[in-house]
Each structure stands twice: as C-alpha cells, then as structure tokens.
Amino acid sequence: MPVQKVKTAVVGCGMISQIYIRNLSRMFSVIDLAAVCDMRREAAEARAKEFGIPKAMTIDEVAADPEIELVVNLTPPFAHYGVIRQMLEAGKNVYTEKMFTTDLEKSRELCALAEEKGLLLGVAPDTVLGAGIQTARHLIDIGLIGDVTSVQVSINRNQTLNSEFFRFLRNEGGTLPYDVGVYYIGALLALMGSVTEIAAFANPAPVHEPQVAFLNEGADPWRIPGNNLVAASLRFENGAVGTVLFDGNTIAQSQHVFTVYGTKGILKVGDPNEFGGPVTLLLPENDPVTVPFTHGFDGKNWLGAPTSFDHYGHRGIGVAELAWALRKGRPHARLSGAFGLHCQEILQGMDAAAETGKTYAVQSRFEMKGLTPGFYSSMFDRRARGDAEASLMD
Numbered sequence: 001m002p003v004q005k006v007k008t009a010v011v012g013c014g015m016i017s018q019i020y021i022r023n024l025s026r027m028f029s030v031i032d033l034a035a036v037c038d039m040r041r042e043a044a045e046a047r048a049k050e051f052g053i054p055k056a057m058t059i060d061e062v063a064a065d066p067e068i069e070l071v072v073n074l075t076p077p078f079a080h081y082g083v084i085r086q087m088l089e090a091g092k093n094v095y096t097e098k099m100f101t102t103d104l105e106k107s108r109e110l111c112a113l114a115e116e117k118g119l120l121l122g123v124a125p126d127t128v129l130g131a132g133i134q135t136a137r138h139l140i141d142i143g144l145i146g147d148v149t150s151v152q153v154s155i156n157r158n159q160t161l162n163s164e165f166f167r168f169l170r171n172e173g174g175t176l177p178y179d180v181g182v183y184y185i186g187a188l189l190a191l192m193g194s195v196t197e198i199a200a201f202a203n204p205a206p207v208h209e210p211q212v213a214f215l216n217e218g219a220d221p222w223r224i225p226g227n228n229l230v231a232a233s234l235r236f237e238n239g240a241v242g243t244v245l246f247d248g249n250t251i252a253q254s255q256h257v258f259t260v261y262g263t264k265g266i267l268k269v270g271d272p273n274e275f276g277g278p279v280t281l282l283l284p285e286n287d288p289v290t291v292p293f294t295h296g297f298d299g300k301n302w303l304g305a306p307t308s309f310d311h312y313g314h315r316g317i318g319v320a321e322l323a324w325a326l327r328k329g330r331p332h333a334r335l336s337g338a339f340g341l342h343c344q345e346i347l348q349g350m351d352a353a354a355e356t357g358k359t360y361a362v363q364s365r366f367e368m369k370g371l372t373p374g375f376y377s378s379m380f381d382r383r384a385r386g387d388a389e390a391s392l393m394d
C-alpha cells in the first residue's frame with residue numbers, strides 16, 4: 001500500500017533553498033512539499049513559481065495549517081531558535097539546517113520542548129547520510145580496519161574573504177568551525193560516536209578590510225565574531241583519540257584531511273561537506289584502493305538537466321529520514337536533536353577549552369544508526385531513479 005506522504009513546508013527561501021526544494025519535491029516518495037515560506041513574501045512566491053509548489057505562505061499561516069506535519073527550517077542561524085520554537089509550539093515536527101541555534105542552552109531547551117510534545121526534531125548536516133560517510137561507516141562497522149585507534153581531520157579557508165559574499169558569515173555562527181567545521185564534526189560523530197573530553201587552542205578572525213572588488217566599498221572593516229582558528233584534541237567514548245584543525249585565517253584553497261586509523265588498516269575519507277567524497281582503504285602489504293560505495297545518495301544529479309546548484313548534492317536526505325521515522329513509527333535514529341546538540345556542544349566545548357586552558361568535559365551523548373547498505377540513488381547510468389530511499393525506511 002502506498003505510504004501517506006508527509007505534508008511539508010520549507011521556511012527560508014534563500015540560497016540553499018533551491019536544492020532543498022528541488023530535491024524534496026522530486027526525490028522522495030514520503031515527502032509532499034506543500035508550501036514554501038519566507039519573511040520576504042516575494043522570495044517565497046518566486047520559489048513556489050520556480051518549482052511548482054502549490055502555496056507561498058507566511059510563517060503564521062504555516063503554523064496554523066493543520067495539514068502541515070513537518071517544517072524544514074532554512075533561515076540563517078541567528079533566526080533558527082525563534083522559527084523552531086514557533087513551529088514546535090504549533091505542533092510541527094522540525095528539521096533545521098545547521099547550526100542548530102547560536103546558543104547551546106537554547107538548543108537544549110528546544111530538544112526538551114520537542115520531547116515534551118512528542119515531536120521529532122532533526123538537525124543538519126545530512127551529508128553524513130551520503131554515500132561517502134555511510135560507506136566509511138559500514139567498513140568500520142564490519143571491522144575492515146579493526147578497532148579504531150585515532151582520527152585526524154583538518155579543513156582551511158579564507159573565511160573573511162567568504163564573508164565578502166555571504167553577509168550572514170559576519171554574524172554569530174559565521175566562523176570557519178561553526179560554518180564549515182560542523183560538517184567535519186558531524187562526520188566524525190557518525191564514524192566514531194560520542195566525544196567525552198576536549199582540549200584546545202584557538203585564535204579569532206583578523207579584522208577584515210572590505211575589498212572594493214566585492215561591492216563592499218565604503219563599508220567599515222569587520223571581524224567575524226568568535227574563534228576562526230581552532231586546534232583541538234578529542235577523546236571519544238570508544239577510547240579512540242583525535243585531532244581537529246579548523247583554520248579560517250589562511251588562503252581560500254581548501255586542503256581537507258580526514259583519516260581514520262585502526263588496528264588493522266587506515267581509511268581516508270573524502271570531503272564531508274560533500275555527499276560522494278571517495279573512501280580509500282589502506283591495508284598492510286597492499287596498495288591503497290578506492291572502495292566502491294556501498295550506499296546511495298552520492299550527491300550526483302539524476303533529476304534532469306544540470307543546474308547551477310547541483311553541487312549542493314542530495315540535501316534533503318535528513319528530512320526524508322525523519323519523515324520515514326514518522327511514518328514507520330520507528331525511533332528517529334540518525335540526525336536527531338541529540339546529534340545536533342552533541343555537534344554544537346563539541347564546537348562550543350573547543351571554545352571553552354581554549355578560553356580556560358583546561359579540558360572540557362562533554363555532557364551530552366548521542367547514538368546514530370548506520371543506513372542499510374546495498375541501495376543506490378540511480379540506475380541505468382543515472383537515467384532512472386534507484387532504490388536508495390528504501391535505506392531510509394528502517
């Protein structure tokens with residue numbers, strides 16, 4: 001019997017909404033994208049027209065619509081708390097883009113509210129459900145690299161240069177660790193489980209002189225608030241240790257590192273900011289090999305003609321995974337509020353450890369079930385839809 005689709009609304013029709021709206025309206029049988037909403041009504045109307053979505057609504061109309069069960073929050077981080085709270089109070093399940101909120105206490109409060117109301121609350125990044133990270137997770141789970149002993153991750157950017165283009169980066173949550181590092185933390189957690197303890201050193205972003213070439217002529221210099229460079233050591237609950245380097249104070253060319261060491265082998269994992277980063281396996285006495293993906297959602301467009309936003313991949317998997325938890329009445333076992341809270345506590349714990357010079361004891365814990373292997377996004381050379389959605393059902 002066909003599943004009853006989950007009526008869904010997207011709130012926030014800015015840049016990232018294009019990929020979400022396209023994927024949510026066409027990629028998942030469990031989602032009925034019934035409405036889009038933005039505080040700028042014209043933005044919502046434009047997106048509704050572009051993608052053939054039935055309704056453009058105000059936020060109060062979304063809250064009052066009894067048919068909408070699930071809200072996808074794509075507003076900027078500083079607006080997340082208000083939007084999530086209003087939607088939970090209106091009885092909606094919510095999936096939010098990262099960061100959860102800009103304040104750990106407020107995120108805890110939202111998790112408690114969702115629990116009290118019996119609603120599901122999901123938090124990005126859903127790149128951790130992509131083919132790359134899920135394949136790495138599967139290889140670890142089946143013991144190919146033995147017991148994991150340590151992990152090393154690193155990413156760099158010129159974050160202040162990025163804030164010339166993306167103005168929201170000049171606000172709270174705009175530093176490299178929060179804006180991009182969260183993908184690395186999310187992937188670390190998906191592969192390694194909970195973190196118990198953090199030590200760290202950090203530096204702020206430099207004061208940035210506006211660059212006239214980017215139409216910021218006449219603007220005052222600005223400094224992204226918070227630590228834009230963090231070097232941290234983590235201890236995981238499973239006994240492994242890890243090092244993390246997020247450097248937003250260097251040049252734009254990203255040089256990502258993501259290596260997991262085990263007693264029997266080593267895995268090199270692709271960029272966790274993407275869905276289909278390659279996974280390379282090193283075993284003793286063998287040349288390194290790129291492992292074929294064991295999972296779907298590799299981020300490649302199979303929904304029609306190429307678009308300028310295809311590189312944002314399969315964003316929306318996390319929303320569909322939450323929707324399947326609703327329909328199957330099963331636990332919300334992947335990108336739960338507890339996962340979002342743990343990601344945020346680790347980022348804030350790095351800041352706290354750097355500030356105090358003492359190790360930070362992490363209070364929160366989470367659990368994440370891997371997706372079932374053996375399902376793929378497309379078939380017949382990307383000409384047709386595959387069965388990857390089935391991997392989100394259980």
Ligand SMILES: NC(=O)c1ccc[n+]([C@@H]2O[C@H](COP(=O)([O-])OP(=O)(O)OC[C@H]3O[C@@H](n4cnc5c(N)ncnc54)[C@H](O)[C@@H]3O)[C@@H](O)[C@H]2O)c1
Nearest residue numbers: 012013014015016017038039040074075076077079097098
């Ligand atoms: N831009 C990216 O590459 C990217 C990638 C992944 C995730 N994200 C995340 O997605 C979210 C949105 O990013 P974006 O780049 O699309 O931002 P954006 O600034 O382009 O769009 C945000 C939209 O939200 C609307 N909005 C703000 N407050 C609102 C409110 N209270 N109610 C209704 N609408 C409101 C704004 O009018 C705007 O149209 C952020 O959380 C960001 O961290 C962005």
